[in-house]
Amino acid sequence: MYRLTYWLVVVLVATTAQLLMAVDPLVKPFPPKIEHPSDNPTTPAKVSLGKKLFFDTRLSQTEKISCSSCHDPAKAWTDGRQFAIGVHGRVGKRNTPSLFNVAYNEHQFWNGRVLTLEKQALEPIKHPSEMNMNLSKLVVKLEEIEEYRTAFLDAFDGSVTPENIGKAIAAFERMIISKEAAIDRYSRGEKAALSATARRGMNLFFGDARCHLCHSGPNFSDQKFHNIGVGVAARDQGRSLVTSRVKDHGAFKTPTLREVAHTAPYMHDGSIKTLEAVVKHYNFGGVTDAENPTRDELLEVLYLSEKQVSDLVVFLKEGLSSPTK
Amino acid sequence: MNRSFTRCLSLFILAILAVSVQADDSVRRLLYVSSRDGAGGRGGKGIYVYDIDHGHKLVKFIDMPELGGTRGATACAATGRFYIAHNQDKLLCLDLKTEKVLWEKQYPKEEGGCDRIGITPDGKKLYAPGGWWSNNPNVKVIDGENGDLITNVAISKSGGIHNLIVSLDGTRVYCGSVRDEMLSVIDTKTDTVVKKVGPIIGVIQPLTIDGSHKRAYINTHLYRKPGYGVGFEIGDVQTGKILHIVNVPGLENEKGRCHGIGLTPDEKEVWLCDQSRKQMHVFDNTSAPPKFVKTLPVAIKSHGWICFSRDGQYAWPDTGEVFDARTKEVVAHLTEQPNGKGSHIASSKFIEIHWKGEEVIWAGRQMGVGYVSPK
Numbered sequence: 001m002y003r004l005t006y007w008l009v010v011v012l013v014a015t016t017a018q019l020l021m022a023v024d025p026l027v028k029p030f031p032p033k034i035e036h037p038s039d040n041p042t043t044p045a046k047v048s049l050g051k052k053l054f055f056d057t058r059l060s061q062t063e064k065i066s067c068s069s070c071h072d073p074a075k076a077w078t079d080g081r082q083f084a085i086g087v088h089g090r091v092g093k094r095n096t097p098s099l100f101n102v103a104y105n106e107h108q109f110w111n112g113r114v115l116t117l118e119k120q121a122l123e124p125i126k127h128p129s130e131m132n133m134n135l136s137k138l139v140v141k142l143e144e145i146e147e148y149r150t151a152f153l154d155a156f157d158g159s160v161t162p163e164n165i166g167k168a169i170a171a172f173e174r175m176i177i178s179k180e181a182a183i184d185r186y187s188r189g190e191k192a193a194l195s196a197t198a199r200r201g202m203n204l205f206f207g208d209a210r211c212h213l214c215h216s217g218p219n220f221s222d223q224k225f226h227n228i229g230v231g232v233a234a235r236d237q238g239r240s241l242v243t244s245r246v247k248d249h250g251a252f253k254t255p256t257l258r259e260v261a262h263t264a265p266y267m268h269d270g271s272i273k274t275l276e277a278v279v280k281h282y283n284f285g286g287v288t289d290a291e292n293p294t295r296d297e298l299l300e301v302l303y304l305s306e307k308q309v310s311d312l313v314v315f316l317k318e319g320l321s322s323p324t325k
Numbered sequence: 326m327n328r329s330f331t332r333c334l335s336l337f338i339l340a341i342l343a344v345s346v347q348a349d350d351s352v353r354r355l356l357y358v359s360s361r362d363g364a365g366g367r368g369g370k371g372i373y374v375y376d377i378d379h380g381h382k383l384v385k386f387i388d389m390p391e392l393g394g395t396r397g398a399t400a401c402a403a404t405g406r407f408y409i410a411h412n413q414d415k416l417l418c419l420d421l422k423t424e425k426v427l428w429e430k431q432y433p434k435e436e437g438g439c440d441r442i443g444i445t446p447d448g449k450k451l452y453a454p455g456g457w458w459s460n461n462p463n464v465k466v467i468d469g470e471n472g473d474l475i476t477n478v479a480i481s482k483s484g485g486i487h488n489l490i491v492s493l494d495g496t497r498v499y500c501g502s503v504r505d506e507m508l509s510v511i512d513t514k515t516d517t518v519v520k521k522v523g524p525i526i527g528v529i530q531p532l533t534i535d536g537s538h539k540r541a542y543i544n545t546h547l548y549r550k551p552g553y554g555v556g557f558e559i560g561d562v563q564t565g566k567i568l569h570i571v572n573v574p575g576l577e578n579e580k581g582r583c584h585g586i587g588l589t590p591d592e593k594e595v596w597l598c599d600q601s602r603k604q605m606h607v608f609d610n611t612s613a614p615p616k617f618v619k620t621l622p623v624a625i626k627s628h629g630w631i632c633f634s635r636d637g638q639y640a641w642p643d644t645g646e647v648f649d650a651r652t653k654e655v656v657a658h659l660t661e662q663p664n665g666k667g668s669h670i671a672s673s674k675f676i677e678i679h680w681k682g683e684e685v686i687w688a689g690r691q692m693g694v695g696y697v698s699p700k
Contacts, residue, residue, distance in 0.1 A: 283458065285628075287365045287394060293668070297626040300582070300601075301364055303457050303503040303528075305485060 050172025201315025363394025437461025501529025587693020
């Protein structure tokens with residue numbers, strides 16, 4: 001009897017271990033806990049104020065542009081354009097990144113020139129090509145609006161300051177989290193969550209296509225900067241503008257791939273219109289017609305066939321993005 | 326006084342003439358490096374020409390702004406022509422004497438692209454793989470005179486035809502697909518596949534052949550099989566069997582794709598590119614299987630390539646470094662300026678060309694092939 005119990009325990013332990021190994025997730029559980037900064041703890045009132053500010057065109061000099069003009073929730077928090085269009089039709093120089101999962105970003109902007117969301121939130125408001133608003137004037141303007149006076153009182157101590165504007169918008173932006181994707185369900189053991197084609201694409205993603213080397217972690221970003229051979233001819237300094245290091249020339253932040261099917265066009269300069277073209281770009285090792293001595297060493301010619309390119313795109317669409325409505 | 330002056334002058338003139346004649350008779354060895362490499366090189370668009378016997382100093386730069394990323398280069402001494410496959414689907418022919426482009430062809434997508442090209446010694450037939458990026462299953466046989474397509478040779482149903490060598494005598498073409506485990510041998514008389522070598526582990530990447538066409542040294546994807554790691558395979562071209570799987574000691578369990586393999590012209594050594602580690606591994610090829618000798622560091626993480634000067638003195642990886650093949654030391658760099666200064670030039674599409682006076686008398690190969698003739 002004891003012997004039988006002993007063997008039952010052995011079998012049970014072995015089976016449990018096997019099961020645990022079998023469901024060792026490709027992707028860590030999503031979404032991870034949001035870390036709110038100690039100097040800007042989140043509150044419903046702050047998030048509510050941030051949302052109000054985010055969608056308010058009065059934050060721009062012309063009163064025609066709001067944060068949401070470029071970060072449109074209906075377009076996966078992008079504008080769907082190559083470059084953002086600001087006040088007076090002024091065109092920016094970089095593609096509008098999605099706001100999905102910005103709570104997890106260690107750096108803000110494509111070149112990471114700002115660390116916190118609180119500081120980042122104020123930059124487009126001030127930028128002459130975006131909202132072109134003087135922050136002192138904005139404070140005066142908001143103080144004159146009753147609903148904002150009340151909202152700032154609820155969220156803070158009542159004082160309308162640029163710092164509190166940034167904090168409120170940041171608190172709202174931290175709530176913008178992408179939905180659970182098929183890859184999350186698959187990682188939990190729901191094998192039917194991905195089609196056979198998407199599974200082939202997933203194997204490439206985590207294997208020969210080397211995507212996971214940069215698009216890693218639960219948010220599919222290593223939080224680093226890479227020169228991937230895009231926009232080299234335009235001579236955008238990228239990360240080197242911040243670090244002054246030659247090797248960072250043309251390097252930009254790895255964006256999340258969650259909801260990637262809905263965030264076209266792609267790359268920091270919005271120069272690639274489709275996911276197919278993105279994968280083809282990487283298939284050739286990020287080599288383009290322009291000379292690029294600081295191309296990231298992680299990039300290699302992938303030798304993917306056209307079918308493999310197609311499988312990988314299916315995974316990006318089906319596995320990492322919500323179904324198209 | 327006048328007589329002795331005249332005599333001296335005559336002797337002086339004769340000496341100068343003699344030196345001139347001697348200079349005309351001497352062989353000038355130049356390295357033609359086509360750029361910019363489509364697999365990620367460094368340099369402008371055109372051909373950098375280096376003097377092998379004078380510290381690999383830049384002699385000239387043939388500006389060719391029309392070049393897309395280069396995919397392959399080959400040259401023919403018989404016709405004095407230099408060919409560059411570029412932009413995935415274009416093939417360009419340059420007259421080496423005049424440095425003028427004689428013709429350029431762009432092949433329709435359904436005919437596949439142009440990858441690592443090769444040419445028969447008489448210059449009549451060019452062989453162009455359809456391209457690793459293409460589903461086209463063929464090697465194109467192209468008229469070396471005008472670029473017209475002669476025929477296609479089917480190699481692999483799944484396409485991905487990438488690397489290719491025409492044998493020294495022009496009778497055989499060795500070609501592989503990056504989606505196939507078999508190396509194909511084409512008979513250039515009939516333009517048919519007469520032998521398959523393999524199966525290898527993974528897929529065919531760069532390769533080289535000994536001078537007697539008996540052994541193929543192949544970059545494969547050993548890392549895909551546990552315990553094989555970094556190394557290469559040797560196939561028997563006559564029987565089609567794989568003879569040896571050769572590993573780098575200590576790297577049997579490491580992952581890393583080797584791209585680039587070359588035999589020294591005397592076939593005594595095999596050099597293997599290990600670009601993920603920025604290394605070159607050297608093997609003694611006088612025994613079978615070859616024995617590991619040493620590892621050399623290289624300057625940059627390049628796509629991976631290795632070739633040797635015909636006399637075996639120099640080894641040229643695609644990092645822009647020039648190694649003394651005997652001492653294994655770096656002795657020069659390929660640079661963008663004639664004085665050896667400026668940025669390093671990096672490309673894996675280069676050909677050694679020998680000139681005698683105004684004539685091309687010999688042209689090397691892209692791959693570091695063996696030159697030991699059959700006994």
